[in-house]
Amino acid sequence: MGSTVPTGRRRWAAPAAALCVTAFCFWMAGPEAPPAAETDALAGRYRLREAVLPPLAPPGTELPRVRTVHPELTHIAGWISSVGAAAALADWDGDGLANDLCWVDPRTDKVALLPAEKQGAGARYAAFALEPPAGGADPATVAPMGCFATDADGNGRLDAVVYYWGRPPVLFRNRGGALTAAKFAPQPLAAGDEPWFSNAGITADVDGDGRLDLVFGNYFPETSGILDASGRGEPQMQHSMSRAYNAGRTRLLLNTGAGFVDRSATLTAIMPEGWTLALGAADLDGDLLPELYFANDFGPDRLLHNRSAPGQPAFALAEGRRGIADIRSGVLGRDSFKGMGIDFADADGDGQLDLFVSNIAEDYALHESHLLFLRDGPDGAFRQGVAPYRNAAGAKGVARSGWSWDAKFVDLNNDGRPELIQTTGFLKGRVDRWPELHETAMGNDELLAKPGIWHRISGDADLSGDLPLAVYAQDAGGVYRHLSAALGLGRGEVSRGIAVGDIDGDGDEDLVIARQWEASTVLWNESAAGASLSLDLRRRTAAGETPAIGATARLEMPDGRLLVGFVDGGNGHSGVRAPEVHFGLGSKPLANYRVALAWRDGRGLHRATVTLPPGRHRLVLDDLANLATAQPAASKGAEG
Numbered sequence: 001m002g003s004t005v006p007t008g009r010r011r012w013a014a015p016a017a018a019l020c021v022t023a024f025c026f027w028m029a030g031p032e033a034p035p036a037a038e039t040d041a042l043a044g045r046y047r048l049r050e051a052v053l054p055p056l057a058p059p060g061t062e063l064p065r066v067r068t069v070h071p072e073l074t075h076i077a078g079w080i081s082s083v084g085a086a087a088a089l090a091d092w093d094g095d096g097l098a099n100d101l102c103w104v105d106p107r108t109d110k111v112a113l114l115p116a117e118k119q120g121a122g123a124r125y126a127a128f129a130l131e132p133p134a135g136g137a138d139p140a141t142v143a144p145m146g147c148f149a150t151d152a153d154g155n156g157r158l159d160a161v162v163y164y165w166g167r168p169p170v171l172f173r174n175r176g177g178a179l180t181a182a183k184f185a186p187q188p189l190a191a192g193d194e195p196w197f198s199n200a201g202i203t204a205d206v207d208g209d210g211r212l213d214l215v216f217g218n219y220f221p222e223t224s225g226i227l228d229a230s231g232r233g234e235p236q237m238q239h240s241m242s243r244a245y246n247a248g249r250t251r252l253l254l255n256t257g258a259g260f261v262d263r264s265a266t267l268t269a270i271m272p273e274g275w276t277l278a279l280g281a282a283d284l285d286g287d288l289l290p291e292l293y294f295a296n297d298f299g300p301d302r303l304l305h306n307r308s309a310p311g312q313p314a315f316a317l318a319e320g321r322r323g324i325a326d327i328r329s330g331v332l333g334r335d336s337f338k339g340m341g342i343d344f345a346d347a348d349g350d351g352q353l354d355l356f357v358s359n360i361a362e363d364y365a366l367h368e369s370h371l372l373f374l375r376d377g378p379d380g381a382f383r384q385g386v387a388p389y390r391n392a393a394g395a396k397g398v399a400r401s402g403w404s405w406d407a408k409f410v411d412l413n414n415d416g417r418p419e420l421i422q423t424t425g426f427l428k429g430r431v432d433r434w435p436e437l438h439e440t441a442m443g444n445d446e447l448l449a450k451p452g453i454w455h456r457i458s459g460d461a462d463l464s465g466d467l468p469l470a471v472y473a474q475d476a477g478g479v480y481r482h483l484s485a486a487l488g489l490g491r492g493e494v495s496r497g498i499a500v501g502d503i504d505g506d507g508d509e510d511l512v513i514a515r516q517w518e519a520s521t522v523l524w525n526e527s528a529a530g531a532s533l534s535l536d537l538r539r540r541t542a543a544g545e546t547p548a549i550g551a552t553a554r555l556e557m558p559d560g561r562l563l564v565g566f567v568d569g570g571n572g573h574s575g576v577r578a579p580e581v582h583f584g585l586g587s588k589p590l591a592n593y594r595v596a597l598a599w600r601d602g603r604g605l606h607r608a609t610v611t612l613p614p615g616r617h618r619l620v621l622d623d624l625a626n627l628a629t630a631q632p633a634a635s636k637g638a639e640g
Contacts, residue, residue: 156544217276428465
């Protein structure tokens with residue numbers, strides 16, 4: 001099942017270790033592994049029950065494990081076929097729960113909308129595919145890469161956005177009524193048939209005008225016929241493994257209310273074209289305008305400070321400052337790593353959002369590092385072009401887990417402290433190809449862009465195919481411990497996206513794991529969890545209510561801690577959490593909690609404080625605007 005790796009290969013780095021300078025070795029070193037009994041005790045707080053999602057294909061269908069690619073790329077077809085599995089959770093059917101799943105399965109190259117339900121439950125509707133409109137791109141040269149929910153026209157109905165390799169993204173407008181394929185009208189988001197190669201997409205109110213805009217991170221250049229078996233196009237790989245700037249254009253589509261206009265030049269004018277694999281949007285300086293994070297493969301990530309006004313998107317680059325003991329790649333915005341995932345949460349309990357970035361970080365293979373950027377400076381630093389963060393991945397125990405992708409912070413047991421889940425693996429096969437990949441990577445950077453110089457990565461190639469889904473939980477000292485094996489999730493797999501949401505409405509958050517060329521699964525959360533407080537924050541529209549993407553919430557705990565959260569618009573690689581805020585309250589909850597809310601709309605910035613009991617609450621923010629305190633008249637109260 002896994003890689004057949006000679007034992008000797010795992011010893012390559014031993015002599016080099018003696019050459020480390022003190023500061024570098026200290027940065028690379030993580031905490032000592034705890035005794036097995038301590039790990040088992042920590043793992044005992046969690047229980048995740050796995051259920052397989054069957055492929056949307058007739059029984060007996062032979063499912064592929066590789067894509068048809070351009071003739072110049074057949075020897076690296078495995079590499080080209082390594083992405084596309086994706087999952088997003090939202091409430092498309094309007095039943096009050098984020099129990100509808102948009103799933104991209106590369107084995108069928110279908111984008112399906114289906115009810116996420118436990119075995120034995122009656123299906124609320126039949127699964128159906130979201131098919132792009134006819135015409136334009138040749139379907140044989142197109143593959144879906146991800147999807148997410150948005151309310152593009154503010155009519156109170158959730159639309160779906162699907163992005164692809166080989167064509168521009170498509171907006172599937174929700175025309176209302178029961179969920180069927182006929183209720184979604186596909187509309188290309190760019191004119192013409194220019195091929196985009198998008199690997200990430202998010203929705204956010206970028207300019208603060210109250211409308212949801214769209215941002216897409218692209219990978220291969222638009223001239224690349226990556227999936228064109230007829231040989232059209234000019235396939236081009238990255239021209240560097242650490243400073244590659246020859247990717248497809250980053251795209252910003254601004255919502256005018258009458259449609260979307262391309263304002264991509266706003267982004268590309270201040271940063272080179274990185275090979276983007278993940279996107280993040282979160283308010284990091286308190287002005288309710290989302291900062292944008294671009295996790296780029298083969299080179300430095302980019303954090304853009306948002307300085308927009310309605311109708312006038314504007315950004316400035318923000319980078320970390322390097323201290324005497326910091327390696328360059330441990331400084332935000334100055335890395336040479338392989339950015340592949342991004343998420344935000346308060347990882348150290350100081351009431352501020354931190355950032356976690358997945359990279360490739362495998363011992364004796366590509367010994368880079370994941371990055372955990374903890375807040376370490378004032379909001380005003382952003383105006384000076386400074387990203388006020390320090391990397392603490394090593395000290396916190398999350399520097400290494402192998403070849404990794406999407407990552408999500410999730411409070412699985414509702415104790416008020418987030419766990420970290422991370423997908424892993426590249427190709428699963430029988431022949432280890434790390435030596436060949438190393439040889440390719442050490443060649444001349446300018447030759448690297450030419451596919452013909454690459455070693456064979458196809459057929460039975462294996463690159464980190466024996467890694468488990470990574471599940472980290474904090475111990476008593478705030479250090480994250482890897483619990484996958486103890487949780488029964490230690491098998492090797494190749495996974496990509498993580499969707500998060502309280503699918504069954506029982507007060508804890510469940511997971512959907514999108515796997516590449518393997519069966520995707522739902523991880524039903526059956527942990528002995530404490531109480532929770534979940535917020536379905538809404539904004540009123542002319543025709544209904546819509547998720548308040550970007551709205552923030554801060555909850556006061558009895559011990560003085562502030563729990564922080566916000567309504568997510570799709571952060572990550574190819575996994576999208578439900579657009580809700582979830583707070584774990586522990587095993588002895590109070591009767592009520594004060595929650596400070598903040599949001600933007602077309603009229604400006606608003607704040608309100610509400611007092612709520614544990615449970616699930618749907619709040620329309622417009623009804624709370626300009627109030628110092630408010631108590632919603634209708635609440636479901638304590639649940640579970």
